[in-house]
Amino acid sequence: MAQLREMTTGPSLPLIFSFTLPLLLGNLLQQTYSLVDAAIVGKFLGINALASVGASTSVVFLILGFCNGCCGGFAIPVAQKFGARDYVTMRRYVSVSLKIAGVMSVIIALLTSLLCAFILRTMQTPENIFQGAYSYLLVTFIGVPCTFFYNLLSSIIRALGDSKTPFWFLLFSTILNIILDLFCILIMGWGVTGAAVATVFSQGVSAVLCYFYMYRKFDILKTEPSDRRFRPELARQLMYIGVPMGLQFSITAIGSIMLQSANNALGTACVAAFTAAMRIKMFVMCALDSLGMAMATYSGQNYGAGKPGRIWQGIKSASLMMIIYVAVVAALIWGFADKFALLFISADETEIIADTALFLHFNVSFFPLLGMLSILRYSIQGAGYTKLAMFSGVSEMIARVLVSVIIVPLWGFVGVCVGDPTAWLFANLFLIPAFIYVYRRLHVIVTKER
Template identity: 75%
Template sequence: MASSKEMTAGKPLTLIFSFTLPLLLGNLLQQTYSLIDAAIVGKFLGINALASVGASTSVVFLILGFCNGCCCGFGIPVAQKFGARDYETMRRYVAVSLQLAVVMSISIAVITSLFCSNILRIMQTPENIFEDAYLYLLVTFIGVPCTFFYNLLASIIRALGDSKTPFYFLIFSTVLNVLLDLFCILILGWGVLGAGIATVIAQGVSAVLCYFYMYRHFQIIQGDKNDRKFRPRLAGNLLGIGVPMGLQFSITAIGSIMLQSANNALGTACVAAFTAAARVKMFFMCPYESLGIAMATYVGQNYGAGKPERVWQGIKSSVGMMLIYAVFTFTVLMLASKQVLYLFVDPGETEILKDAMLYLHVSAIFFPLVGLLCILRYSIQGAGFTKLSMFSGVAEMIARILVSLLAVPVWGYTAVCLGDATAWLFADLFLVPAFYYVYQKIKQIKPV
């Protein structure tokens, strides 16, 4: 029988680290099959195919980021009610969140699938990769319900203090994705389309496994028919927290789309370099994202339990862990970025390798900014101030738009490499005073 875990007592450093580790491994697995997709496509199908997968990366982040943000938001009331030991309301939040997920995920899948071609045209996707980019994007959008439900169920399970179970399911899903990649691309000859299909199926399997495991093994959420009724008030609360979190990701992605569109206009070589480097960057960013997600649960539970002093202790512990990892990442990417990029690009593609290495070196220098961003943003969200955290996404969007409109036309690909760092800086300039404001508010709560 699986067990839930409270994070309202004990050493914050130990609790956050132990909770983050399975999250990190899970995120690394997710990024691993993103890397595998790119590696298999780049090695077996060529540079144009790799560029077609990467041409729509930012718009995929726009849609899937909104879904993931909503799912994280839906988990916050669950974590808060769990911390407050109000298990009846917690079960009802779980039921309503699943009902909302059905309607939202299907609606998003239908609408986005209809506009795939228009999106790629707006993003100035090169004609020689347009068809493959369209097929990959279409399959990704059709598979939105699979992504939505996996992220929601994983968020609920994490809200109960269990970050290990989603990781175990993800191991199986990742292995399945690799096998399906090879089968669809090498055996069936489906090309880029096969890579997309493999990823969607793997995520769908993860979602199904999470659902059945959660309801069979967590007694704390096994209620009666009354607990499973749709409740408009709870739905309103969930949407009030989840939608701003989703919009935060989407708003951030709008800036990324602008930046990627500017990069797409620079030609296929720049698109391929960006695609390879972005995959590696996201892999190394997993610990920052995982630490942030852990802080959302940690802050949510302690906020619900009326223990604001533990929130600040958690912030200090997480920043310390983040800085240690940032030094490690800087060292690795500065010394071995070329060797890592050989996974995607042949050594003979010297121009692409040079551009991709520049992107990774710039990212490594500024990673502490994104680490601080993740910790503060998710902590603010965990306290329920999701509308406030959304404005940090606005700051990121403004920064990327300014870079794409003003800097890229002058400095070209070099400016593209600086786009993320500029966005992280803008977001932190907002988040630091925003967290101070939130912390002053939550210090006023009384212990339960």
């Protein structure tokens, strides 16, 4: 039987750290997908092809963010029932979530595939990169079921306290993705479409491996026929938690789409700089996302066990780890941002390299805000208050829209650079009082139950 871990006893810092580490490695591998795609496309196919991949980044985040958010939300009742040791209901949640995922992922794939051209036109995608952007986006949307199922299965495994198993499958998938990238682009000559095909196929393989391993090795998940029956009451609860969590990502992405649309209007060079900078930023912020994901499981299990005091201990431990990490990353980015840009851009593209470094300098300076956002938001979600966490996404959206409409037209690419930090600030202004409310609410619930 694979190793499961309860996070309801013991010192919080080593528990969260050891759980976060495999999550971080896994997230780094997922970002390696994006880095490899962008690096190979930028180096072998040129700046226009790199801009084609990046022109729809925010739209991809809108759709895949919704899917990934739903998956994380579906896993929260699993973590809560695991913490409460109600394994029968836990298995039934797992079974129902797989059925819901199958229906949702196919519907999303169909709708988004049909709307690709409309989306890119709405985002003011430059004509010289439109066809490449369309091909990349279409293949990505067709592959939504692969992404949906991998994220759901890995979220369920993490909910049981095992953050290592999804990492090993992702490691295999990343290596496969690199090989397929080179094959599809250099040998088959499929251009940016080949990069998308490689990523989707690799995630599909990872999802299949995850599924078979999970049901063969986790005895606690082995079901009886009655467990596999569709239960509308459990489906409603999963949707009640999962959909707001998915919408939170999508609402955040709407602001990002507005910001990217404003950046697209600045021309191909700004799109290329934005693409390179976002790939680097997403890579270095993996640790903050991983820490937040660990807090979702930690918070969910301790909520299920009726131990809200341990959630506050976890917040303090996670914040300490976040501050140390941010200090190290800030030093690296401030010292070597232009060198990192050379992964995607030729050395003679000096203007694009300078803009890439400028974007990174602005963003990394405000990473403490992003770190606190991740810790608080995921902790609130883990306790089941996903609707409340969703409103932090609304705050981010409002901030990015204001920057896109007011600041970017005045400041140009500098305005694009301040978009994310402004959104993080707005989100934290909501999340801090929201967490205080949730924490007090949990204490009241536990007191009543006793």
